[in-house]
Amino acid sequence: xxxxxxxxxxxxxxxxxxxxxxxxxxxxxxxxxxxxxxxxxxxxxxxxxxxxxxxxxxxxxxxxxxxxxxxxxxxxxxxxxxxxxxxxxxxxxxxxxxxxxxxxxxxxxxxxxxxxxxxxxxxxxxxxxxxxxxxxxxxxxxxxxxxxxxxxxxxxxxxxxxxxxxxxxxxxxxxxxxxxxxxxxxxxxxxxxxxxxxxxxxxxxxxxxxxxxxxxxxxxxxxxxxxxxxxxxxxxxxxxxxxxxxxxxxxxxxxxxxxxxxxxxxxxxxxxxxxxxxxxxxxxxxxxxxxxxxxxxxxxxxxxxxxxxxxxxxxxxxxxxxxxxxxxxxxxxxxxxxxxxxxxxxxxxxxxxxxxxxxxxxxxxxxxxxxxxxxxxxxxxxxxxxxxxxxxxxxxxxxxxxxxxxxxxxxxxxxxxxxxxxxxxxxxxxxxxxxxxxxxxxxxxxxxxxxxxxxxxxxxxxxxxxxxxxxxxxxxxxxxxxxxxxxxxxxxxxxxxxxxxxxxxxxxxxxxxxxxxxxxxxxxxxxxxxxxxxxxxxxxxxxxxxxxxxxxxxxxxxxxxxxxxxxxxxxxxxxxxxxxxxxxxxxxxxxxxxxxxxxxxxxxxxxxxxxxxxxxxxxxxxxxxxxxxxxxxxxxxxxxxxxxxx
Amino acid sequence: xxxxxxxxxxxxxxxxxxxxxxxxxxxxxxxxxxxxxxxxxxxxxxxxxxxxxxxxxxxxxxxxxxxxxxxxxxxxxxxxxxxxxxxxxxxxxxxxxxxxxxxxxxxxxxxxxxxxxxxxxxx
Numbered sequence: 001x002x003x004x005x006x007x008x009x010x011x012x013x014x015x016x017x018x019x020x021x022x023x024x025x026x027x028x029x030x031x032x033x034x035x036x037x038x039x040x041x042x043x044x045x046x047x048x049x050x051x052x053x054x055x056x057x058x059x060x061x062x063x064x065x066x067x068x069x070x071x072x073x074x075x076x077x078x079x080x081x082x083x084x085x086x087x088x089x090x091x092x093x094x095x096x097x098x099x100x101x102x103x104x105x106x107x108x109x110x111x112x113x114x115x116x117x118x119x120x121x122x123x124x125x126x127x128x129x130x131x132x133x134x135x136x137x138x139x140x141x142x143x144x145x146x147x148x149x150x151x152x153x154x155x156x157x158x159x160x161x162x163x164x165x166x167x168x169x170x171x172x173x174x175x176x177x178x179x180x181x182x183x184x185x186x187x188x189x190x191x192x193x194x195x196x197x198x199x200x201x202x203x204x205x206x207x208x209x210x211x212x213x214x215x216x217x218x219x220x221x222x223x224x225x226x227x228x229x230x231x232x233x234x235x236x237x238x239x240x241x242x243x244x245x246x247x248x249x250x251x252x253x254x255x256x257x258x259x260x261x262x263x264x265x266x267x268x269x270x271x272x273x274x275x276x277x278x279x280x281x282x283x284x285x286x287x288x289x290x291x292x293x294x295x296x297x298x299x300x301x302x303x304x305x306x307x308x309x310x311x312x313x314x315x316x317x318x319x320x321x322x323x324x325x326x327x328x329x330x331x332x333x334x335x336x337x338x339x340x341x342x343x344x345x346x347x348x349x350x351x352x353x354x355x356x357x358x359x360x361x362x363x364x365x366x367x368x369x370x371x372x373x374x375x376x377x378x379x380x381x382x383x384x385x386x387x388x389x390x391x392x393x394x395x396x397x398x399x400x401x402x403x404x405x406x407x408x409x410x411x412x413x414x415x416x417x418x419x420x421x422x423x424x425x426x427x428x429x430x431x432x433x434x435x436x437x438x439x440x441x442x443x444x445x446x447x448x449x450x451x452x453x454x455x456x457x458x459x460x461x462x463x464x465x466x467x468x469x470x471x472x473x474x475x476x477x478x479x480x481x482x483x484x485x486x487x488x489x490x491x492x493x494x495x496x497x498x499x500x501x502x503x504x505x506x507x508x509x510x511x512x513x514x515x516x517x518x519x520x521x522x523x524x525x526x527x528x529x530x531x532x533x534x535x536x537x538x539x540x541x542x543x544x545x546x547x548x549x550x551x552x553x554x555x556x557x558x559x560x561x562x563x564x565x566x567x568x569x570x571x572x573x574x575x576x577x578x579x580x581x582x583x584x585x586x587x588x589x590x591x592x593x594x595x596x597x598x599x600x601x602x603x604x605x606x607x608x609x610x611x612x613x614x615x616x617x618x619x620x621x622x623x624x625x626x627x628x629x630x631x632x633x634x635x636x637x638x639x640x641x642x643x644x645x646x
Numbered sequence: 647x648x649x650x651x652x653x654x655x656x657x658x659x660x661x662x663x664x665x666x667x668x669x670x671x672x673x674x675x676x677x678x679x680x681x682x683x684x685x686x687x688x689x690x691x692x693x694x695x696x697x698x699x700x701x702x703x704x705x706x707x708x709x710x711x712x713x714x715x716x717x718x719x720x721x722x723x724x725x726x727x728x729x730x731x732x733x734x735x736x737x738x739x740x741x742x743x744x745x746x747x748x749x750x751x752x753x754x755x756x757x758x759x760x761x762x763x764x765x766x767x768x769x
Contacts, residue, residue, distance in 0.1 A: 555661050555665075
């Protein structure tokens with residue numbers, strides 16, 4: 001094995017002799033007689049350790065140490081100071097500069113030997129750790145990359161795996177019965193896989209804290225009843241019965257009846273998958289022919305919270321009790337991924353709640369969830385039930401909205417057309433960007449749903465050509481709303497779409513609710529705006545440089561989204577106390593609003609942006625809120641006049 | 647084309663970079679390249695070799711000061727004049743477009759003033 005290199009820096013020959021004698025047998029020793037030549041030696045031929053005298057002519061030991069420690073290439077070389085006994089107290093200075101140790105003069109060979117050996121070992125151990133850490137980080141990066149690929153890139157091919165069996169099955173009279181069955185299996189597996197990808201995407205967002213929660217009051221009792229119904233084949237096979245208990249105002253616990261309501265603040269889909277996971281686990285863990293008890297306790301008088309306990313008579317194996325909610329923790333269950341309880345915990349936390357598990361031989365296993373209470377009035381329930389069933393009309397819309405759907409996948413077109421089957425909509429289909437553009441020029445459309453990746457002409461090119469054509473037409477009242485449909489759902493792609501000229505962005509696969517909501521978002525709002533506008537006779541005229549006319553629409557979208565971001569933070573907090581970080585974000589957004597509006601010539605809006613920035617710096621919640629409202633009003637109330645500025 | 651001057655704009659807000667690109671190129675005197683990330687400024691300046699750099703001050707990550715320092719520390723870019731353009735300053739804060747020894751303009755300044763400042767710096 002190679003000998004380790006040690007550099008001795010000292011201007012006294014007697015000391016050098018002792019050190020070389022002491023270390024020369026075990027190490028490769030080199031010598032420098034002053035500070036600057038030591039630094040030069042280290043740069044050209046870095047040693048494994050340096051023994052450094054302090055008092056030297058020219059630059060002293062401290063300065064040598066400081067310079068070596070401030071250079072990335074040399075800062076990891078351990079330095080041991082050699083110091084006269086009288087200077088020991090000064091040694092804190094050396095250690096603060098980054099030296100690892102010191103030895104005192106007169107030099108004791110055995111002490112020098114021992115310390116040098118120790119520090120070389122330490123250095124080696126640290127390097128080994130760093131190396132392993134580096135490998136670990138690479139592995140983590142690789143795993144994230146694979147996760148990302150599976151989340152985004154698998155969705156597109158999966159669409160055809162799901163849709164092609166359906167197309168083949170339309171001709172089912174020409175197929176043998178077992179072929180029909182096999183096709184149905186393919187389709188079903190595709191759906192299972194899509195659900196897994198979607199769940200993992202949502203989980204990923206929750207892990208990163210970027211999941212956008214839109215909690216509403218919902219009746220958790222009906223969610224749980226639906227889960228119990230959906231699990232019936234599993235429960236029947238094991239002969240499991242359910243006992244659903246609820247407490248009343250006097251805190252008596254009784255069996256829940258059909259007309260009971262139990263309000264929780266949450267998202268329906270999230271609550272469904274969370275409880276489905278937990279209840280399915282409980283059924284699987286329960287011994288056959290036993291009862292699974294679900295107890296819903298309203299603790300509103302104490303804590304504004306509710307407690308939901310799921311109990312079964314099975315016992316959690318000792319081996320996984322401590323890491324029951326951890327990622328990839330599994331018992332002996334065949335095919336278990338260890339993500340069920342982990343995702344339940346993640347979802348509970350995302351909903352602002354908590355989850356606990358207790359288990360024992362005597363009492364079985366209880367999972368206790370604490371969630372936020374929400375008041376539900378009965379009329380709201382019946383209304384929402386009604387609106388869920390009857391979404392076949394869009395009453396707020398103007399009659400005959402002209403809609404075009406653009407997608408190269410025939411099956412997607414059919415699905416989208418089916419989803420958009422409202423009497424108010426006049427639907428036209430196009431199978432690539434070019435034919436969409438032709439139809440668009442021939443006939444005015446109000447709304448376009450556009451796929452991104454298509455042959456002949458893709459969505460990006462199509463939308464930019466549409467926007468250009470629109471800007472060339474002088475008699476247009478307003479531009480069409482164009483909504484992007486894309487297989488990618490990261491914020492980058494989304495931002496790109498908005499930059500290019502899309503008004504909104506939906507990630508595939510879309511469902512009918514999303515389509516409906518995005519229609520209402522644009523057309524209901526526009527009606528509202530028209531109403532308020534007509535009431536306000538006086539509008540503030542702003543004179544804007546006509547060179548900027550083309551830039552203004554996308555500029556306004558940008559600025560409105562910045563305002564919305566501030567609003568979102570304000571709404572989410574619900575109280576006049578924001579976190580330090582939220583104030584910082586608002587401050588930055590205010591700064592951007594100020595800069596952008598000022599440069600484009602919207603002086604009034606620029607100064608409101610400045611007030612928001614200022615208020616955020618001073619943590620003045622009310623002023624932020626007032627100015628955001630002011631800014632929104634002022635934007636609704638301006639009329640832009642384009643003027644030529646020389 | 648008779649010698650167009652090349653301006654490089656560094657600002658994290660795409661609204662600002664698009665605006666400056668549109669307005670400056672409209673004069674027929676300039677070509678504009680830009681970046682919305684301070685940390686890409688040095689590389690861009692090295693490859694594009696602009697005649698002048700317009701740089702925002704408050705940016706996430708590398709701010710205007712960091713960008714300017716990296717440009718001044720680099721042999722290839724150290725002589726390119728930099729005009730800071732910030733909403734931190736108001737038009738009245740600058741005297742002849744100077745704050746101390748730095749060329750600086752307010753984002754609230756009239757475009758014609760910013761243009762005049764750029765032209766005077768390129769003389």
